[in-house]
Amino acid sequence: MIFDTKAGAPPLQSKYDICVIGSGPAGITLALKLAEGGKRVVLLEAGGRDFTSESQEIYESDNLGFEFQSTDISRLRYLGGTSGHWTGRCLLLDPSDFEVRDDIPLSGWPIGFNDILPYQAEAAEILGVTNFDRGRTPLDDTGILDIVEQRFSSEHKFGNVFGSESRRFGTYYYSALSESKAIDVVLNANLTEFSLDSATGRFAHARYQDYSQNFYEIRADIFILAMGGIENSRFMLQLNEAQNDRFGNQNDMVGRCFMDHLRLPLGVYFITKRLYSNSPNWEFARLLRRIIPQIALSPSPDFARKNKILNGVIRLDRLHRRPLNEKEIGTSEFMRNLRYDSDYFFVGQSIASSEHAPNPDSRVVLTEKLDKFGLKKLGMDVQITPKDIETMRRVALETAEYFVRSGLGRMQVNSAMWEHGSPEDMELDFSMHAMGGLRMTETPETGVVDANCRVHGAQNLYVAGSGVFPTSGMANPTFTIVQLALRLADHLLVRTS
Ligand SMILES: Cc1cc2nc3c(=O)[nH]c(=O)nc-3n(C[C@H](O)[C@H](O)[C@H](O)COP(=O)(O)OP(=O)(O)OC[C@H]3O[C@@H](n4cnc5c(N)ncnc54)[C@H](O)[C@@H]3O)c2cc1C
Structure with a gap:
């Protein structure tokens, strides 16, 4: 059933097995899977069925670090969450993303690639991905670069990279939620706090508010935060302020190591006649025929380790049959004479996207301003390290060299890359892939949740979403979010059976 606080107090049960908070891809996946496993689930969603500014404005934040995208634009606060405007690209993390890398402090997950692999097929079905495979093959025998095929989340995506349909969870799963006898969804229900039962040490109630200042409480055995990569951190910071840092913040780790995929336009590439007519490489032949999937080049794990860089990717965007324009030629005599x-x-055009190093100084924080529910507003203190920039530089230069070596053509790498410019001088941007802040670790020394996504120090509080990623890899996060949500559901079904 779906209830809405705008219609009055929802007629809920006195207690549920599981309370999921947030109805994006993580929350809806969990609710459906847990209900399928026989659990009674209540799903609290802060927004309504559609966008409203009264809900969306809660997502505003102050920017305290490197200029970051507006968090009220990069997220959506209504049924289905940010899947309401995601682009639908799906990619798996690489096995090497889970490993400890000696030159990258805080790297390594407490789980491996194979721990989430069993959920790949189900995640693909939930996200509507067709023909999904790993799609990563060595480009040549140097073993330096791999080709990554970006696959998209539905058949519709295959003809069109941007702007076509992607699975919108709020509309796609609306009927399944409203017809479910095991799930009660409450719209316009803003989680504001939990009450702790001091006798058992367990969280007993979730408190939520509607937009008319009415308060409600809901009881459950288990609570799962699925409010998105940033908002989960914000809530956990508030919770710990009230609870003496007992829940995942024993070592001041809540909100730290916030990451996004960094994006940087690199410059122009062009393909020569010889290769056009004579390419030995089918992937480039497909690119030239403008057939999606799009082509992306990534450093091989060996190359990344040897050069002490992060994971990253260069996307070769659409080709055009036309002369270079003045902007593309820039100051290059070589380009002018072509x-x-x-x-x-x-x-x-080529665009680099880099893994963002886990850095405790890159943070989600609370400011002293209050929102309409009396909760502290969000501050984003995002930081960039030299390794982040060096990764894009090395991958760009390696790709440019590869073009020459293989005779494919040429790539003009923007001068900021050559001149070791500072991040502020570059057209650096982010990908709206909020990750980290509630990292998954064996112990609370370096993170917030354990390998099963349970908050360190809490008995019945879990986190779903990309906030738990200890490192960000180069893959778009939602596929992994759904794999992890399915794994968490399995864990809870076994644990509570
Ligand atoms: C423009 C854009 C393009 C993107 N493209 C891609 C892509 O191509 N591929 C990819 O993998 N990822 C992409 N992403 C990222 C993707 O949208 C997110 O990874 C995904 O939506 C995260 O899912 P989630 O369920 O963790 O969080 P969300 O989708 O953000 O859902 C969180 C939910 O929690 C609710 N909520 C928040 N606070 C509260 C509260 N206090 N009480 C109750 N409920 C609350 C929200 O209303 C929302 O419904 C893109 C993002 C953007 C902005």
């Missing part, structure tokens, strides 16, 4: 139709035939 002749369209004899020296080259296709031009495209």
Whole structure:
């Protein structure tokens, strides 16, 4: 059933097995899977069925570090969450992303690639991904770069990279939620706090508010925060302020190691006639015919280790059959002298996207301003390290060299990359993939949740979403979010059976 606090107090049960808070891909996956396993679930959602500014404005934040995207634009606060405007690209993390890398402090997950692999097929079904495979193959025998095929979340995506349909969880799963006898959804229900039972040490109630200042309480055996990569951290910071840092914040780790995928336009690439007519490489042949999936090049794990860089990727965006324009030529004499139709035939833009190093100084914090529910507003203190920039630089230069070596064509790498410019001088941007802040670790020394996503120090509080990622890899996060949500559901079904 779906209830809405706008219609009055919802007629809920006195107690549920599990209370999930937040109805994005993580929360809806959990609710459906837990209900399928026989649990009674209540799903609290802060927004309504559609966008409203009264809900969305709670997502506003102050920017305290490197200029970050507006968090009220990069997230959506209504049924289905940010899947309401995601692009639908799905990619798996690499096995090496889970490993400890000696030159990357705080790297390594307490689980491995194989721990979430069993959930791949089910996650693909939930996200509507067709023909999903790992799609990563060595580009040549140097073993330096791998080709990554970006696959998209539905058949519709195959003809069109941007702007076509992606699975919107709020609409796609609306009927399943409203028809479920095991799930009660409450819309316009803003989680504000938990009450702790001091006798048992367990969280007993979740308290939530509607937009008319009415308060409600709901009892459950288990609570799962699924409010998105940033909001889960914000809530956990508030909770710990009231609870003497007992829950995952024993070592001041809540909100720390916040990460996003860094994006940087690198410059232009073009493909020569010889390769156009004579390419030995089917992937490039497909690119030239403009067939999606899009082509992306990534450093191989060996190359990344040897060069002490992070994971990363260069996307070769669409090619155009046209002469280079003034902006693309820039100050390069070489580019100016190239002749369209004899020296080259296709031009495209290349964009680097890098893993963001886990850095305790890159943080989600609370400010002293209060929102309409009396909770402290969000501050984003995002930091960039030299390794983040060096990763994009090395991958860009390696790709440019590969173009020359293989005779594919040429790539003009923006001068900021050559000149070791500071991040502030670059057209650096983020990908709206909020990760970290509530890292998954064996112990509370370096993180917030354990390998089963249970908050360190809590008996019945769990976290779902990309906040738990200890490192960010180069893959878009939602596929992994859904795999982890399915794994958490399995864990809870076994634990509570
Ligand atoms: C423009 C854009 C493009 C993207 N493209 C891609 C892509 O191509 N591939 C990819 O993998 N990822 C992409 N993403 C990221 C993707 O959208 C997120 O990874 C995904 O939505 C996260 O799912 P989630 O369930 O963890 O959080 P969300 O989807 O953010 O859901 C959180 C839910 O919690 C609710 N909530 C918040 N606070 C409260 C509260 N106090 N009480 C109750 N409920 C609350 C919210 O209303 C929301 O419904 C993109 C993001 C953006 C912005």
